[in-house]
Amino acid sequence: MVAIKIRMQYLRGQLAIIRSGKGAAIMAPGVKRIALEFPFKNQNGAMGPRKFWQKYMPALKYHNPNVQMDVHRSRDPMTPSTLTIEFDGDRKEVLNVQHKDNTDICTTVLELTKATPVPTSEEDAALIREYEQLKKRDIQKVKNRESRIAAEKEAKRTGAGKSPLMS
Template sequence: MVNLFKRMRKLKSIVNIRIGTGAAILPTPTSATPDYPAITRLHLTYARKIYNGHQGARHFWRNCLPRLKYHNPGVPMSVKQTDDQEGPAALTIYFAERASKPASITAAVAELTDKHAPAPGDAEKTAIVDLRNLDYREIWNKVMNVTGAKEVPASAEEEAEVKRFEQMREQSGRDRVRIAAIRQAKKDQERMLQIARGEVEKLREL
């Protein structure tokens, strides 16, 4: 049974990286459009601690970036964690030749720089998305808007797997409560027996 649960947890982690927030296909040289050029790479910078607006960027790194990398294995993605809570929480997006129109507008409004982001190549243009004080879902919406990423919907089989894992989690919780109640009842019974034995010993001493 233990091995079964270990296997199910492993399967759940595989499913979780395939679907959910961040599961999307970035534009490639073959799928790029005039509005959304190909994405050549990404760089994320944020502070190690969550205060001063870095919480969303950290959650984006934990929840979204693994899925994005899974679906775009050929796109390099680098991360820089800093100790500077006053520093930027930023995602630098590298485009082939030119930035998308939403990216150009975002960059013009933000006027943000990130010294930790690698310099773009001769054939690259960059746009920096300000992530400070944003929830990771808000960050993901901005990333989709800027890059033109297409979300990968969960298949019927994957949705069924997620539902099954949730049912297992709920059943596991009920089992823990039931086992805890059995153990507590056993302890209570042993305690009552000890008290009863003590009373018997007292009567014998009279």
């Protein structure tokens, strides 16, 4: 039962970030479609668009279900990373997002679509803080495991027997 409880804590934190994170904004009614295209692999400046897709697009889609959001990941590594925003009246904005940071891309999208941010509730803020603490704890667990493995390897190499960390 502990595993289910921990998984639910993670899930609640992730949902709170979607509900009230940076990408949580309601776009102006004139926005019809957002299309993002970037290479499948992290080549040719595709890290920013990829992280935008992973971190901010779920929140944008959650708060704007009537806006069509498409992501095309091309197998060609030389595909340029572009973000297309289509508005009513056949107006289109095509942005070159190659070598751009994910937060810069999000800020640009929010400005172009005249989006209004969704306020963060106290409950969501508490869930986000709890989620961040869980992530820090997991990072520390990985570091501890790596240092323990390194100490064991060193002990085997020097023939000292059992690692002092394992006592």
